[in-house]
Amino acid sequence: MLKGLSCMKASDRSCRPRAILPALFAILAVLLSSCTVVKIGEQPAGGSSAGEADVASYARDTWERVVSYVNEHAHDLPDVMETLLADSEKAVETYGVRNASAGSAWNFIIKGQGKITAVHTESRAGTAEIDVPPYDGEPDAALQIGPVFKGTSIRDSLDFVNFDQFKNQIDFAKLAAAYNTLVLENVIDAKGTEWFQSGKEIRFVGVFTENGRDILITPVELDETGGGA
Amino acid sequence: MLNQKGWPWLRCLVLMIGMALLFAGCGSANNKTDESSSSGTSQSGNSSRSGSSGESGNASPSSDSASQGSGNSSNLIVIITPSHDNPFFKTEADGAAEKAQELGYETLVLTHDDDPNKQDQLIDTAISRKAAAIILDNAGADATIAAVKKAKDAGIPSFLIDREINETGIAVSQIVSNNYQGAKLVAEEFVRLMGESGNYVELLGKESDTNAHIRSQGFHEVIDQYPDMVMVSQQTANWSQTEAYSKMESIIQANKDIKGVIAGNDTMAMGAMAALKAAGLNDVIVVGFDGSNDVRDSILAGDIKATALQPAYKIAQMAVEQADQYLKTGSTGAEEKQLVDCVLITMDNASRLDNFNLKD
Numbered sequence: 214m215l216k217g218l219s220c221m222k223a224s225d226r227s228c229r230p231r232a233i234l235p236a237l238f239a240i241l242a243v244l245l246s247s248c249t250v251v252k253i254g255e256q257p258a259g260g261s262s263a264g265e266a267d268v269a270s271y272a273r274d275t276w277e278r279v280v281s282y283v284n285e286h287a288h289d290l291p292d293v294m295e296t297l298l299a300d301s302e303k304a305v306e307t308y309g310v311r312n313a314s315a316g317s318a319w320n321f322i323i324k325g326q327g328k329i330t331a332v333h334t335e336s337r338a339g340t341a342e343i344d345v346p347p348y349d350g351e352p353d354a355a356l357q358i359g360p361v362f363k364g365t366s367i368r369d370s371l372d373f374v375n376f377d378q379f380k381n382q383i384d385f386a387k388l389a390a391a392y393n394t395l396v397l398e399n400v401i402d403a404k405g406t407e408w409f410q411s412g413k414e415i416r417f418v419g420v421f422t423e424n425g426r427d428i429l430i431t432p433v434e435l436d437e438t439g440g441g442a
Numbered sequence: 443m444l445n446q447k448g449w450p451w452l453r454c455l456v457l458m459i460g461m462a463l464l465f466a467g468c469g470s471a472n473n474k475t476d477e478s479s480s481s482g483t484s485q486s487g488n489s490s491r492s493g494s495s496g497e498s499g500n501a502s503p504s505s506d507s508a509s510q511g512s513g514n515s516s517n518l519i520v521i522i523t524p525s526h527d528n529p530f531f532k533t534e535a536d537g538a539a540e541k542a543q544e545l546g547y548e549t550l551v552l553t554h555d556d557d558p559n560k561q562d563q564l565i566d567t568a569i570s571r572k573a574a575a576i577i578l579d580n581a582g583a584d585a586t587i588a589a590v591k592k593a594k595d596a597g598i599p600s601f602l603i604d605r606e607i608n609e610t611g612i613a614v615s616q617i618v619s620n621n622y623q624g625a626k627l628v629a630e631e632f633v634r635l636m637g638e639s640g641n642y643v644e645l646l647g648k649e650s651d652t653n654a655h656i657r658s659q660g661f662h663e664v665i666d667q668y669p670d671m672v673m674v675s676q677q678t679a680n681w682s683q684t685e686a687y688s689k690m691e692s693i694i695q696a697n698k699d700i701k702g703v704i705a706g707n708d709t710m711a712m713g714a715m716a717a718l719k720a721a722g723l724n725d726v727i728v729v730g731f732d733g734s735n736d737v738r739d740s741i742l743a744g745d746i747k748a749t750a751l752q753p754a755y756k757i758a759q760m761a762v763e764q765a766d767q768y769l770k771t772g773s774t775g776a777e778e779k780q781l782v783d784c785v786l787i788t789m790d791n792a793s794r795l796d797n798f799n800l801k802d
Binding site for chain 2: 314316336337360361363376380381385386
């Protein structure tokens with residue numbers, strides 16, 4: 214029954230343990246594989262960042278899903294803006310999303326087209342201001358173009374992620390940072406800084422968090438439009 | 443298969459079984475704190491919470507929360523926080539006590555002074571008093587796990603506020619301020635005021651407090667993205683105003699060109715501000731965290747520039763509401779871990795702030 218046992222002599226004591234070893238290792242492997250990781254990015258206590266690598270890979274692994282999700286749930290920016298201006302409670306009811314608990318800010322997943330009116334890189338938290346049709350030359354919103362990104366809009370708008378899945382705030386925060394890094398890599402750097410020019414007409418999909426002051430969009434997708442309607 | 447002849451074979455098998463038993467424990471919580479203290483808790487005298495390991499729990503025997511069930515747990519909510527010397531914790535305790543009394547409970551307010559041993563004794567007190575629930579702002583994210591577990595085993599659900607513990611499934615609720623989000627807000631304002639460059643000092647909170655680490659990490663996630671921001675000194679002042687004052691004094695002597703100070707909490711920001719003024723340094727940008735009345739006044743006077751408001755009062759009241767809901771229905775209706783955002787306080791909104799509550 215024990216295949217692989219090359220020693221046939223029962224009296225050969227030195228032989229048996231060696232032959233058993235592969236089987237033992239196999240059993241050990243099975244047992245170890247039953248150890249489950251309970252939380253995403255589990256890490257030692259005290260707030261160290263040993264779980265960072267786990268969280269970063271989780272972000273990477275879920276990025277495609279994030280982009281699909283945002284595209285799927287995006288409302289037209291002009292509609293959202295109009296409702297927000299008229300009745301912010303209604304805007305929240307109709308368009309607002311959040312995975313955080315009561316009292317936290319609402320997020321809006323949007324898509325739209327617009328013309329870049331200005332590009333700001335004096336601050337490392339760079340932005341491209343956009344005028345949304347009907348064009349009046351005045352910027353209506355701004356896109357974050359990095360390298361530093363403010364806020365946690367993307368993470369906070371997802372319905373498949375929440376604080377409860379993470380061991381502590383640090384891990385949960387690192388997820389937001391990881392998503393922002395992926396925006397920088399996959400969305401901004403993919404275009405290159407030269408791509409952001411005043412006058413360019415673009416299409417965008419992203420998320421902004423209500424802050425009572427301005428609309429600051431973190432994009433998950435950017436394209437140049439041909440200059441059509 | 444076991445036969446007497448294969449002695450090394452037998453040893454291997456024993457070793458194998460030993461390792462199997464060892465690794466079988468792998469999936470469970472790596473909670474190494476000793477539970478011997480809980481063995482002394484008599485369960486026989488506490489007949490109300492049998493079987494309520496938190497999930498299905500039977501509601502309080504009487505539907506009227508104000509009456510006392512005979513022989514069952516009392517109508518008492520025990521509120522445990524760090525020392526009330528810091529007005530933040532006093533506000534928590536007041537907020538919780540007020541809501542509890544409003545809902546018809548008796549209250550017992552205690553402080554653990556950030557000592558896990560004292561906290562443990564206070565949990566024992568709650569157990570011996572057969573408390574209905576514990577509202578706790580804890581003394582250590584790891585050290586508290588055993589204490590909350592002990593209370594749970596004695597049939598008392600715990601509702602944690604402000605500080606998390608590094609384990610779920612033990613407390614019923616963990617309603618915590620989003621310290622990381624608040625820290626990032628303060629740091630972003632700090633960086634803006636510093637013009638994204640310059641020498642700065644960081645004052646850290648108490649090492650054992652998980653929030654000290656969380657805030658520092660939040661600060662650095664923002665600040666470290668600006669290579670022209672240079673940290674010339676980073677020291678702990680243990681949340682203390684006087685310690686921050688004396689640390690700041692030494693730091694000023696060693697560093698001539700300080701443009702900003704970022705402190706892990708408001709009391710340390712106050713101490714730092716005082717030391718800077720005493721040294722005649724009136725243009726240093728100082729920011730804190732908590733949203734205290736002291737810092738509010740300092741902001742309005744043009745000294746300290748910003749802080750992050752932790753909604754202490756709101757969180758404490760939420761915890762009591764959830765405790766009440768849990769006792770009556772067996773569930774809070776919310777996830778265990780709940781993050782409540784902090785709000786940036788600057789000159790723009792400081793006048794609406796009072797006792798950790800921002801009015802509209």
